[in-house]
Amino acid sequence: MRGWLARAAGAAAFALVTACGVAGGQSTAGGSASGTPVKIGVVTGLTGTYAQLGEAQQNGAQLAIQELQGKAGNHPISVLVRDDQIKPDLALNQAKSLVQVNKVDFLTGCVSAATTVAINQVAKQAGIPYLGTCQTEALNRPPDFGPTTFHIAPLPSQDVNAIMPWICQNLGKRVYFLQPDYAWGHEQYDAEQKAAPADGCTIAGVTFAPLGTSDWTPYIPKLEAANPEVLMVGMAGNDQVSFLKQAKQFNLQSRMKIFQFLEDLSFDEQMGFDVTAGTYGATNFYWTIKDPGTQKFVKDYEKAYGKPPSGYAAYVYNAVMLIAKQVAAGHVTPSQFSKALAGSRFDLAEGPESIRACDHQSFQPTYIVQGLTQDEAASKGGSASYGYRSIVRTIPASEQQAPSCSELGLS
């Protein structure tokens, strides 16, 4: 690549190309630090079904840089955010261009299991660290796991194993699973298939629906007919929102307990109190968690963006903060960074977390949240306009929730 650029530098560039390239390259927050600048590339889905999560990640990254005032120790630090439209090939191209043109030192971001593998592949080939920030089973095991691969969001199976016992004890024994038809949905269901019987539940049925489904009416009669006690909604983003809205028209909420596998404040906002009231959901972050790190993050985020943050903002905020912390401590090269981060503990936006040494998988608590009505929001939810949920149960992180290192083939 050096050779290429040396040649390229000698030649005059297209006026357009240069102009745009320069304009695009300068999103660095200024700093007067003297060390080598550190650049973090954030590849996330700003368009598509999960646009709200991508926007949150962008906000989280920028908030972190703002708090750091563009400095990590004596290194100037900056982020470059790119949209992957949740398409793996586009994610790959964006990651590549960040590595080759912008010369980023770290990669992070992702809202879909489909893009995270692509971004990680570029990071692995380029030999730079990647911190995955979305749920997937791929990053912490071969063939995708690498010496500088980190996964700071939970495995779907971790969340499943954390919440299934609670669901079976508190909501009902017959569970119907409605899952998105791509890797993430299948990973959820693989774990659920094992966990449900072990926790005393029976599976009333399962349906896989394509990512981006907007008309759910053909799916609903079958759900009604199966008559489960609990409906597990495995979709996220717009799919979750449109499903719950339509379920409301069919009055499903009154006939079965609805559990969202992934609760996010941005989805709740789109659905509104009418739809979310009385539903349950799982999340690894909620803005009312009583933790000093979380509350600082929530306060700063509210100040910057006018509303409380969602979990996906916290992931990328954490990623940037973790990188900054290690860089400030002098762990700048990929191998130094990875050695220092593996096996470490930290308490940032999501409360206390640890990163397992063998597979670089993060362990964090899971929260079960219940939807409140508009009237309860201020008193029980902490805010009249954003108090959609109250935390009904905190399930601490545990090694048992995830496959062990030897099961993964890593020692």
Added chain:
Amino acid sequence: MHLIVNQVFTGVVSGAVLVLLALGLNLIFGFMEIINFSHGAFFMLGAYVGFYLLTAFGSFWWGLALVPPLLLLLGAAVERTLIKPLYRRSAVDPLLLTFGLTYIVTQLVEMVAGKQGETVNAPSQLNFQLPLGFTSYPAYLTFVAVLAALIVLGLWLLLERTSLGLIIRAGIRDSTMIQILGVDFDRFRVLVFALGIALAGVAGVLDSPVTGVYPEMGNDILITAFVVVVVGGMGSFWGAVLSGLVIGVLVSLTTLFASVYASIVPFVLMILVMTFRPRGLLGTT
């Protein structure tokens, strides 16, 4: 059995929206020999305009009432400025132009309204379960099916019982002949194009409480609407209606038995129809 009847009804409702889209495409194709690739974009635009009217006036009915005239005007403007210059060109050019137009409309909506999309509440008057004897069904969805049926009926009466309809039907059969007969063909082209766009807009408004509004909402449904037109027979009025309902019901039933195959059903049906009955279910030539 009960479940299947329910599922068929659901299919009819989603088919109804497809029928409205397909009829517009079909009119434009039959009369102007133009494949309007931007039909989905106008479907989406109609839904968004309806959403903004709902937000501004607080009532869904304003959107439903105002979107058709607004899109009628917009359709006429688009026809005059963009489609008219292509009258003498090959049939591919309008197809390509409207393809580019889709990008522009979708992107403009994204710039104004954001990428994320919004949810739309069904009108409060229809926010209940309608008892249908054997089952109950959301009143709004029933309303969609009934209104779509009325629109189809109205359109049919317009085509069959008015002198305007006579000219349109004649134009679909032989456009050269009616030009020779001295009909001001240009004026009717604007009208037919605008009418098709208005139909797409209504379909968008009707669909918005079901799916919400989002910038890409026109894309997938447009492809299915094309399939509906081809399967029904290009230029055939009742062909589009029949195939819209058939595809709606087939997709709905496939969802019941094997949901992952639902998305491919229209295309398989189209390949089969093209192979064994190339002129479409009710096509004439």
Added chain:
Amino acid sequence: MSAIPGRPPLPAERPGPLQLLELLWRGRAWNQLALLLLVIVGLFFLVPDPSLAVEVLIYSLWAISLNLLLGYGGLVSFGHALYWGFGGYAAGLALLHFTHSLWVALGASMVLCGLLALSSGAVCLRRRDVYFSMLTLAFAQLGYFIAFEARPLTGGDDGLGNIPTPPLDLPGLSLEMHPIRDPLPYFLLCAGILVLAFAFALLYTESPLGRVLQAIRESEERARGCGYNTRLVQLVTFTLSGLLAGLAGGLDAIFNGLEGLQPYWSLSGLVVIMVILGGRSTLFGSVLGALVVLLLEHYLSIAFGDWPLIVGAVFVVCVLVFPQGLWGLVRLEPLGSWGAVAWTRRLRARTAREPGP
């Protein structure tokens, strides 16, 4: 490149292989090849992002393959992503499971996509115009669905990842390739393949078969009246086009180490835009289209999030004002004369063009 068997021989001026090469050397065709080399050199020196430069080459190849159908055959395929995508899977799966040879993998792409195009083309070409477009679309969506559901094989929505990069084996030389750290060998590989494929496509369009193809575009009835099996000529073109698209898809998958999956109709639309924008009347137009669309997309998407607006507007203006695409706008007659002279010459050439062979 020979006449269709069982048909009367072609008109007397039918060129043999040598004459074709001569034509390539002297005529219009040669200019195009020179321009292509110019673009490649330009990409090499002027585009600071090496991956983008490689992508331009690969997409050019894909656009050329579509232009054979769309520009020369008048057959608007809205499903060309099928061959691109399946070419990628063929190459990727071959490298993951069967071989370490680049050439075998690319060969697998071409063979698979050639066969796929042959069989789907046989069905699609039974219908004309819009019906043809719709059928190509239907097959593409069918292929997309298969790729999506065959998760164990293709990785489904996640894409087929971790495709190893094979070494570049040339006679007497084996070069390690690393698309991220050192994209140069891959650039040269793609440039070489593009030049070869471009020359092949030029020869094909100038060959008797290619002439008949263009005659069919102008009037299928007359071509049939002249005794040609029009269906067969179109099918041969469809197959070649699918084969080249497969090659492009294979190159892309190996370059990225990943074959992603996105709805084939939108991907097909992208390559149609490239061909139309660049100009469907010449093969070089497709290269131009790929270059402009990818550069616009890449740089606008960084500087201006709403870049599709500009691409859409450029496209609409192009269809309205320059039906011959960008190439029609800046067409360089014998490498240099611009503007009015070229314009009038082109107009004259167009009016003089004969509808049949």
